[in-house]
Structure formats: structure tokens, C-alpha cells
Amino acid sequence: MGKQATEMLKGTLEGIVLAILAGRPAYGYEITAWLRDQGFSDIAEGTIYALLVRVEQRGLVDVAKVPSEKGPPRKVYSLNAQGREYLEEFWTTWSFLAERLEQLRKGGK
């Protein structure tokens, strides 16, 4: 993943993670693995973890501790009503941004 893509991703990562959680509950490791599969290879698992702690503190997700065979329990995150509302807002902002950028590109030809 290029430096430019990494930089652009930073601002949208929170929305991306919430969108993943809107599909189904997941734990940090799964989210990072999914992102890597999608080609977002530069994302540190620690960064995703920090983001999950943040959205938990802000009450956008619910957390369930699920026992694991090896190691401490896994924290499984799921999007709650407040999180869904926030995600809606994110998509609205995203659409606005994408539309404007597209206009700019067409105008620049």
C-alpha cells in the first residue's frame, strides 16, 4: 500500500471499522486480517485496537468478552444503535466528499 493511500485511509478508518461491524460482530484480530485481505496492508493491529477502545469509550459499540482456548478472553465488538447513527453520518460525509472530488477531477481534465 502506497504512502498516499495510507494517509488517505487514516481519516476514514473509523468509518471503515464501524462499517465492518455493521455487517457482523468481530474482534480486533479479525478486523485487521480482513483489512489486510482487502489490501490495506499497512494498518497496525495496535492502531485498530486503539480505535476500538475509542469507539467503545464513545458508546458506539458494545463489547462482549468471549473465552478463548489460548490466552485471555477475546473482546468481540458489535455496533449498537448510536454506532449505526454515527455510521450513517459517516456515509453522508463520504458521499459529499466523493462527489466533490469527482467534480474536481472532471473539471481538471
Added chain:
Amino acid sequence: MATESNEEKGRYLRYLEVITGSLDDKRRYREYKARVRRLPENWRTAVEALERYLMHFGPMDGAGWISMYEDLADLVERSVADGTPVRDVFGEDPVEFVEAFMANYPAGRYRARERRRFTDAVRRAAGEAPGTEDEAG
């Protein structure tokens, strides 16, 4: 502080904690340190380096600071169990990770407050009303 005493021990502990700081936090911190000692050596090295970084930014006091260490231990123990490499957790730029992580806790919030103070001071110096933004056309 005028509080109704419930238990003699409780009262005694409260007095003691005025001097020593929260005993509960101290116990939790000791537990955290024990968890770090049980980590594989390379992880311990990385975690201790992170601790050192954290210590330099903002006073570690007030509610919530201890949960920063506990959350860190949770992350690292989980990663060891999953067999995730150190680099995958800390990232290509470990500073980026630590900054994102720290921002969730009082130590990080202390810095955030100072940043806000600085930003506000510049705004006042520039003679702007709070919250105004320049519209670049």
C-alpha cells in the same frame, strides 16, 4: 473532606491514600507489571519501550490511567496467543500507534488539553472569534 465513615478500615485507608495515592491503582499496577514479566522477551522489550514513551507525556494520575496499562496488556497477551508478530501490532511507524493508543486515556487527554489551550491562544492572538474558519475561495 467531610464524609460519613462507614467502616474504620475504610476511613483509615482513605487517610492513608491521601498520602500514598490510590492503593487500588497501585495493586492493579503491580498486577500489570507481573503480566509484562510473563511476556516473551521480545514483546517485553517492545512494551517496556512503549511504557518509557508514555511516561514522558503528561502526569500519570487521575481516574483511568491504570486502564491504559491494562488495555495494553490485554492487547499484547492476545497478540502473543494469536502468534501475531510484534511488527504487525506496533506497525511500521510505532509512534503512530502509541499516539492513537494514548489519546484514549488521561495522559493523552492532558496533552490534548494543552494543544487546545495553545490553539485557543493563537486564535485570540489573531483576533478571531472562537470557532470561525477562513473560507478559502
